[in-house]
Amino acid sequence: MSADDPRPDEMSTEAILRAASKALGVELSDPADLGGSLRSTVLRCRTAEGGSVIVKAYGAEPEALRGFTAEAAGLSLRLAGPELLGVDDSVPLLVMTDLGNAPTLADVLLGQDPEAATEGLLTWARGLGRLAAESVHRRADLARLWTTYGGGTPTWEEDPWLERNMADLLGLLSGAGIEAPPGLAGELARIGAISEDDYPAFTPGDTCPDNNLLTPDGLRLLDFESACYQSVFLTAAYCRMPFATCWCVFDLPAGLAEEIERAYRAEVAVAYPALTDDAVWQAGVRRAIAAWTVNMTVWILPRTVEDGPAHRTRRPVPTRRQLLRHRWEMASTLEEFPAFAETMRLMLREVAGAWDAPPLPGYPAFGG
Template sequence: MVALSAVRSMEDRAAATRRIDARVVGVERILEAASAALGEQVSRPIDLGGSTRSSVLRCVTADGGTVVVKAYQDAVGFAAEVAGLPLGGGYGPRLLAVDPSFPLVVMSDLGAAPSLADVLLGESAREAREGLLTWARTYGRIAVAGAGRQDEWERSRAAHAEDGSGWRPFRDASDLAEVLPLAPPGLDGELAELVASYGRYRVFSPGDICPDNNLLTADGMRVLDFEGSGYHSAFLEAAYVRMPFATCWCVFRLPSGLAAEIEAAYRKEVIAVHPDLADDRLWETGVRLAMVTWTIHMTWVLLPRARKRDRPMHHTRTPVPSERQLLRYRWSRLLAELDRDGSGFAAGPG
């Protein structure tokens, strides 16, 4: 395993090579808007990667410090981030400034540190286990920090975006028509049961809890992305462990017993929000429903393009599964889980 200081050094050097030329179209506008929102000049941007939905820049302030500026393609992710960051319990960046007209946010800089994905792809089983347990406890504690604040989150989000529907893995069978052109009888009713489960035992979540969105800093684990923040079933979070990592590229089989240990760490925290989750039968049923939900969602996302060509789940990181490998694993893992106690869905395979 590479020492953490060496990882930081390598990331700093890599970031320096990605320094953005201010002549690039759009960057100057981002810097101007961020400076106006923050009330001081920001400059010397470094591209932190972002996504197709947003641009993320580390910028230097007038006093020589650094901040992170995130500019969005639409108001939906922006509104969720603005609403979610104050509810993060200190595990995410501090929200420093907002420009709804751009839209963009200025956040505190969590610095350069290895992500949980880096540790999982490293050589130390001990560090991987400790990282996973910290990850589970962190999201459990974020759920506790956000308890009783859903109205506050909804008001803030509504103030910055007209679309109030929020994200859902899917709504009904019509969403799945592309991958299931011949839906089996009874599928609509079973999907309705899954959709109804989204609202049970809700907890606050930053949204995208994949390993690469979590930094292992000197102050503990810190969460990078609140763009998908909101309130959803605790079971959707718990299923990330049992599957593992429902929507992520960094997916490998966990050693026997480790997944159960990590799941128990998350469950122990969220029981403080929902004491009923101490009931083993209730917990098992809920997690299995969530596994069905995530498996169908990833089939909907990946199958249309995986049919045409198999591609790696990440374009630069290795080792990594291909899309077809991931889909096969998702379904085999789900069917094994449903068969474990004879439960299942009549309209599903098997």
Template sequence: MDSIIRAALRTASEVVGTAAAEPVVVGSSPRSVVMRCLLGDGAGSVFVKVFSKTPEGRSSFTSEAAGLSWGLGGPALLGADTEGLVVVMEDVGPAPSLAEVLVGADASVAARGLREWARELGRMAAASVGRRDEFDKLRKRYRTDGVWSGDEPWIERNGPEFLAALEADGIAVPAGLATELRRIATAGEHAYAAFTPGDPCPYNALVAPGGVRLIDFELSGYLPVFLIAAYCRSPFPSCWCVYRMPDEVLAEVERAFRTEIVGALPQLADDAVWEAGMRWATAVWTVDATAYWLRRVTAGDGPMQPERSTGPTRRQVLRYRWERAEELLVDGDYPAVRDAAGALLRQVGKRWEIPALPVYPAFA
């Protein structure tokens, strides 16, 4: 690790034209290490992010550098080195994450932070509509040997895995489910594509004095806009910091996002179009969560974040996804997915005998 940090500091110093020193590691994953470093000319500090030389690390470097260099949001990119897989970016300063605010005690601060988060996510998406070619050019500029994760057919792949998970747990497969899963993978909602940082979870949103700043663009790219908006309706479908939210707060957050994106895609002002797309997104994320988690939690439960011994458990969050599917898939678009979620609730969720997913502490 020390040799990696030293090499990253040398590269960062070359990128910014002055010495970067006194690194403090502020985050790490198998893909990357993030450090706050002081600049030798007294000009303050920067974030230096060095990526692993694995395929996942190379892909994450490309996405981070391309996403930040576009300037639609996130910290300002100061430089990137494709050989060392190092990104140097603006230090956005000390600020609590939205996750910290949501598990705090101030409901008004939490609600305001959520609205600002949704507006920023929506503003970024709206600014990207019709500009996919620009982003692809940026990706080519920072391309290494990695394969972008966004190219993976994850929605299509989840269908067979969802069916296999049901069968492994002894759940009768509802009639027509295989056909619905194929339709989900080819639905027309794919046409409404927009840019996302890729992991817009509350721990990747800093509640700064000037407004929420989104960070971590390692998975940045284009997605159907409804898959992004679903983070507002059934909060944070790919995240670990998941609790319930009051219905009125969810409605405000979704409205904040939708107001921004409608400016670029006015057809989404039509409630029928919007609701159909959101039902599709609910089905996609329900299938995704079940395909990934069901067999992993069969033997036992545990916290969503292994490093944290408190907070919601995996079974609680997975059961909540099934509950939301039953609540939201009510207009007949995906009856087999809804039936599957109901069967999972009655046959698996009830068997677990776990408390309901709690409300975010800030709203409790």
């Protein structure tokens, strides 16, 4: 792009449409805005032949550019998600196949059909486990593709987000007037040591319910902006918590979290037979729960000064305070990290105790 070109985040819909048409080699028209995010614009566009494609254009800030690189590289692996049809790394934007209007996992969990919700959860877990197992030998390919699309953009695997979160939690405790229990810093170092080298596998990064389409052909994943290789335990924790970094979080019926976790584990153990060992599995998942709890505490706690819904538009949805309380309650049982578990109990008593935040209800599909 020349110095006279508009910033990508200031591009008009018409400019995005022209760039996408050029990248695809087919004239596009009738763009419909699908929402996107602060980092991207997502359009459904008609082709000259009467079909449709999805165009995703990214902003110019560093996190948006990293999202573009991750999505372009991740989709280029052709392991999951829509087919990548065209790329323009100067805008930047992607053109992808249109997967249609199939319901998402969030749709069925917030619906009224318990059988559809149960099957959706199992399809999600099996699909993620199968993706992980099939991706184990493709890590070098992702690194090569990242270089192709991103140049010097740091990868998600190079981002020390775990270590940064551990340090930030200690700062939050101090700001809240809570004295860190003896040994907490050492335990946080152990928790933060979970990494992409601890049974690594590919993940789109954001495997929350609204990014999973339940199509007639099976699970199709959306949103690869955080695509990377990371420990399978970090994905497994999504089954148990549930959905570690997401807004669509309610209580699951007794036994269902264990069932979907078993479904994920059975698939990923094909690539990593050591994960059939209960001691290995339980230790890894529980450490991942601690890591995600720290992550969400650091992210959400500063936003709970005034409580509000965890999503701008979707309903029903828990409040931010409800979500944090739920995370802290689960993490308070991680007795292999006694100082961390005590910290979570302190947060429940000293912070959540002052909130008027009721416990999470169940998912609507199960009568919650």
